[in-house]
Amino acid sequence: MKWLSLEAVASVAYKEFLHIYRDRRVLLLVLTLPPLFTLLFGHAFETGELTGVPSLLIDQDNTPRAQEFIDIISKNKTFQWRHGLPDMKDESNLLGHGVRAALVIPAGWNESLENGDPKPLLLYVDASDINTADAVEGSVRQSLGDFQLKQRDRMIETLPEEVFELGKQLPVQIRKRFVSMMEMWSVDRKLLYNPKSRVIDYVVPGIIGLILQLLTVTLMACTIARERESGTLYQLMVTSLRRREIVIGKMLPYLVVSVFLVLVIMVVSGWHFGVAFHQLPALALVCLLFLLCSLGLGLLISAFSRTQTQAIQFSVFFLLPVFVLSGAFAPLEQLPTAVRYVSELFPLTHFCRAFRLVNMYDAGLQFYTGDLVILLAGALITFIGAVFLLRRIEQ
């Protein structure tokens, strides 16, 4: 007897394909949602920065200099300013004012700057969401820095002639040091791997992975469970089909559907968002291994569950942590080290890493061999596990 009968696999695959083809509602869902989700998620992650935070600005100083600062900070896109009255007392009641931050320019601010004892600006920030709090504070500092730079330039321009005369009497070395201190020290930034700093390029593998895991894992998870529910699994088991033939045959049509979906998502993100794809053969390999691993996972869940309802519940519970912990949309480095080990268990983590290494870094095989090996191991383990679990229904 051969290890695998291709005719047997083909008959299971054809039957499974007919199931997909006949279930028009699911078919419609499978064909329309992925491109739709790609558009939606793509636009959602188009810009990574915070904009239009509703904020309150209270100018208690009411001087031309304060106004100058207000002009600068008004141009900062982080904020959507509303101006409060100077005599406002409840500026810390952010919720009541319907804002996330309040910036107060204290009375006598201009004077304190003139007198060499600068008063601090007062900033109230909604810290319920830590990211917003940090970004708001950073934006205020940035605007304040711009303002200070302008003020300094103006001061230098308007310095009386005697100061320059005095300065000329200083030794050259000291004078150079002064000039250096007066200049803003800068960083000359060269952006590598994603020169246009586009979030969408980073996020594409996340979108592919998310949509495919959602669809393939749940659809696949339902296949064996459905046969178990309807009793056809016993009918299948009394035929001369072997478990491996059932498992491989069931997987094949879903693999074809998934490959098609990957192509659709890549075409949509390439055409609509201008994402470029490099090293297509390597990308194809990464995608294929990821798909096999996801499908294997679905099969494993399917062989384990008694009903389709259970299968869907298991898939959802598995997929929930994956979205947060896989680094699909945010770098893994955000996570504490211990949690990162958990992340390494998810196929999506390795897929995203390998996909980015190929597509953004144009990296050689040696950089992502590890990820490929893990995906391959995952596919093998889940398939063998599914075959083994199917054995249990015979007992």
Place this chain on the structure above:
Amino acid sequence: MTEPVIVLKHLSKSFGNVHAVRDLSFQIEAGTIFGFLGPNGAGKTTTMRMLCGLTHPTGGRATIDGLDVWQDRQKVRTKFGYVPQRFSLYPDLTVAENFRFFGGAYGVPRAELESRVERLLRVIDLEEKKNTAAQSLSGGMRQLLAIGCALVHDPSLLFFDEPTVGLDPVHRQQIWNLLYDLSHEGKTIFVTTHYMDEVERCTEVGFIEEGRLLAKAPPRALKSSFRTRLLEVDIEPLMPALVRLRSLPELLGVSLRSGGLRLYVSDPEKLLARWRENWPFPDLRLLGERWVEPDMEDVFTAYSQGYHGVLRKPAS
């Protein structure tokens, strides 16, 4: 005597403390229509599923054509077709697609498959429904389709688990005619049922209750295992009579059959003579009596209720 196709030796199955099948030993010869009769939960389906290699025996063993049904289940599978109790084909696939799938699953050569499907469609009389989805078929047609799919690899042995449950008399007759045809072709048929009239159509009958085999013999032999003649009496009013007679200690049992009461009693002649002399129930009237041939229901009742007074060992 032909070679036995199925041999059971002390076959048992327990689920924890529940003993579904206990120590079954019997054999079935080729060409038999074996009817496996018993109430729900008696162990019929479990026995059949063990024979099909769907569940492993917890004791004893069984063979089909000399191959162990559990150890060699992969090899045994090509030898039999199985029609489970529940409709277990693919409802979204058409009649022809179901056939082709099971043909492929049993490894029927592609060149032969189409002609075989055509022939089976004629046999089960579903040629016109060839391209109809299985879910749109009536219950009887579904059952015929299930039988057809179990025949696609041309097995010599067929298992039917209550094939006519819930079907109208016309389809029941159609299915039995099909079974006769199959038997005529030389196939061995193993069918479970709890319809007494269907048991009469088998060439061999096994009674099972609480996982134990009570008797196994051809229907005629089983009926002749009634040691005594069976007395049927007409009494009025009927229902009070049924209740009163049931409480008589010398009667093993009473059963109501088309208006008459059949009495299971070890010496009916003596009872009748006594009643003629002295009728013990002043409020009931004995209208008449006659001697009847026991039918399968009488036999099964006697076996399952343990009316040993009326039975002798069947000549098997």
